[in-house]
Amino acid sequence: MDEKRLNKLRLELRRGVLILAVLGASKTPQYGYSLRKHLIDSGIDIDEGTLYPLIRRLAEQGLLDSEWKHAEGRERRYYQLSEVGSQVLEQLSADWRNMNSSLHTIL
Amino acid sequence: MDMINRYLKAVERELPEDKKVDIIRELRANLLDEIEAKTSGNPSQADNKTVAKILIENGHPQTTALQYAPLSPLVASDDMPLYKRVISHSAMVLFLFSLLMGSTHLVEQQSINVFSFLYQIVGNFVSLAAPLLIAVTWAFYYLGKHGQLSQWQSKKWSPYELPAEDVEMNSRSDSISEVITNVFGLLIMWTPLWMAPEVANKLILGFSSDMEHWRIILTVVAAISLAGAVYRLFFRYWTKLTLGAYILEYFVYIAGMLYLSTQPQLIVITNSQASDLTPILASILDYAWYIGAIILTLLVIKYIKQWRRL
Numbered sequence: 001m002d003e004k005r006l007n008k009l010r011l012e013l014r015r016g017v018l019i020l021a022v023l024g025a026s027k028t029p030q031y032g033y034s035l036r037k038h039l040i041d042s043g044i045d046i047d048e049g050t051l052y053p054l055i056r057r058l059a060e061q062g063l064l065d066s067e068w069k070h071a072e073g074r075e076r077r078y079y080q081l082s083e084v085g086s087q088v089l090e091q092l093s094a095d096w097r098n099m100n101s102s103l104h105t106i107l
Numbered sequence: 108m109d110m111i112n113r114y115l116k117a118v119e120r121e122l123p124e125d126k127k128v129d130i131i132r133e134l135r136a137n138l139l140d141e142i143e144a145k146t147s148g149n150p151s152q153a154d155n156k157t158v159a160k161i162l163i164e165n166g167h168p169q170t171t172a173l174q175y176a177p178l179s180p181l182v183a184s185d186d187m188p189l190y191k192r193v194i195s196h197s198a199m200v201l202f203l204f205s206l207l208m209g210s211t212h213l214v215e216q217q218s219i220n221v222f223s224f225l226y227q228i229v230g231n232f233v234s235l236a237a238p239l240l241i242a243v244t245w246a247f248y249y250l251g252k253h254g255q256l257s258q259w260q261s262k263k264w265s266p267y268e269l270p271a272e273d274v275e276m277n278s279r280s281d282s283i284s285e286v287i288t289n290v291f292g293l294l295i296m297w298t299p300l301w302m303a304p305e306v307a308n309k310l311i312l313g314f315s316s317d318m319e320h321w322r323i324i325l326t327v328v329a330a331i332s333l334a335g336a337v338y339r340l341f342f343r344y345w346t347k348l349t350l351g352a353y354i355l356e357y358f359v360y361i362a363g364m365l366y367l368s369t370q371p372q373l374i375v376i377t378n379s380q381a382s383d384l385t386p387i388l389a390s391i392l393d394y395a396w397y398i399g400a401i402i403l404t405l406l407v408i409k410y411i412k413q414w415r416r417l
Contacts (some may be wrong), residue, residue: 032133033140049166052137053174056130076136 018046020096022054023081023089026064031076055079063088110158111138114168121172130175138165181248186256190247197239203287205231210291211301275345275413277353285336289329296322296329311384313377321373328363332356350414357407361400368396 025038032052039046058064063085067078081089115138119131141161146153165171182190209227250256296318298307307313335356339349367373372392376385 031140032137033144037144048137048141048164049171049174052134056133056175074136074139075132076140077133 017096018044018050018054019058020089020092021046022051022058023063023085023092026055026079026081026085029067029078029080031078035079058085110155110162111135111142114138114162114165117168118172118175121169122176126176130172134171134175138162141165179252181244183251183256186247186251189256190243193243193247194240197243198236199283201235201239202228202232203283203290205229205235206287207290207294211294270344275350275417276343277339277345279340279343282336282339286333286340289333289336292329293326293333296325308377311376311378312374312388315371315373315375317371318373328359345413345417347414347417350410350417354407354410354414357403357410361403361407364396364400364403368393368400 021039021042021044022035025035025042030038032048032055035055036046036048036051039051055064059066059079063082064079065082065085066080068075069078115131115135118134119127122130138161141164142153142158143149145157145161166174205228208231209224212227213224247256294301335353339353342349372389374388374392376382376388
């Protein structure tokens with residue numbers, strides 16, 4: 001299979017997992033760049049063009065709370081898991097673990 | 108900084124009005140964070156090369172704007188099969204309508220011009236297709252936005268009601284051509300209702316006085332045939348009853364054609380200047396009734412074989 005098609009399949013595989021990763025990494029307040037760095041340090045490479053709009057979408061869905069804060073002469077928008085987001089994360093994490101153990105037996 | 112401002116302005120131009128301020132504010136903060144990380148905490152010291160690299164990584168302004176504020180599709184991918192079906196059915200009805208309009212225009216002409224006829228059909232079709240496309244797309248957008256389409260598409264169905272594997276289906280093109288023929292026939296039979304008398308008087312061909320007697324009978328037959336054709340367009344599986352009724356309809360036509368071939372002609376030359384064409388027309392119509400009856404008989408044989416298989 002050529003690289004282009006493989007990358008497309010990888011992208012599909014990652015799409016849902018990224019939401020789980022972002023929700024999981026937002027248990028403490030994070031602004032865009034700090035969240036990206038946190039994910040990269042954890043081994044999840046995600047480009048800024050994907051992550052920043054994704055955080056906004058999750059906030060619009062009520063899964064993340066957001067707040068503008070001023071520090072060091074700059075303003076940043078901080079995101080943190082909302083109450084609904086915490087419940088969703090818990091459910092999605094359970095689903096992920098189930099799926100992961102099932103996949104282990106298949107793969 | 109100038110490059111960042113130009114980038115942000117380019118993104119802003121692509122964003123919806125109500126989201127511009129908030130998205131640009133956040134995008135600016137994110138870009139400054141990225142630059143800060145690359146310049147050891149001093150974004151104002153960043154050279155153009157570093158800024159350009161970060162902006163390229165961030166994406167083309169148009170792409171970035173779309174990622175932040177994605178456009179909702181006019182027709183959702185789930186609704187696409189239904190959308191295509193509605194468009195194709197509407198296009199068929201439109202074509203039928205255009206053909207009828209072109210045909211009535213042809214009847215009103217004193218001479219037959221094939222190019223003018225085709226131009227009428229294509230012109231009518233194109234002028235009606237654009238508003239139709241917009242109307243159907245808008246309806247799908249509106250219904251899709253309010254979740255009514257997904258609700259309708261997920262309606263309950265029963266596997267017991269599925270047709271048999273070897274079910275006989277009627278031909279859609281046959282049904283369409285029957286709709287066209289019957290509507291055209293009705294329009295021709297009732298020309299006094301829609302054609303101005305001065306235009307009718309100029310026509311070479313017209314109906315004989317016997318038509319007054321036949322008009323009601325032929326109208327009833329054409330109306331029943333039209334209703335059957337429209338029904339078959341929507342219910343495409345043959346049953347013993349529907350195919351039987353269809354065969355009966357053909358028998359009525361065959362009997363009618365054979366009877367009419369023995370009667371004085373219903374279509375006559377009405378223009379005195381073309382009266383020498385009368386015998387030619389009479390022989391053409393005689394043959395036309397016979398040929399029509401033979402063709403319908405062959406079709407009846409085919410349908411009877413099909414009926415026995417049901």
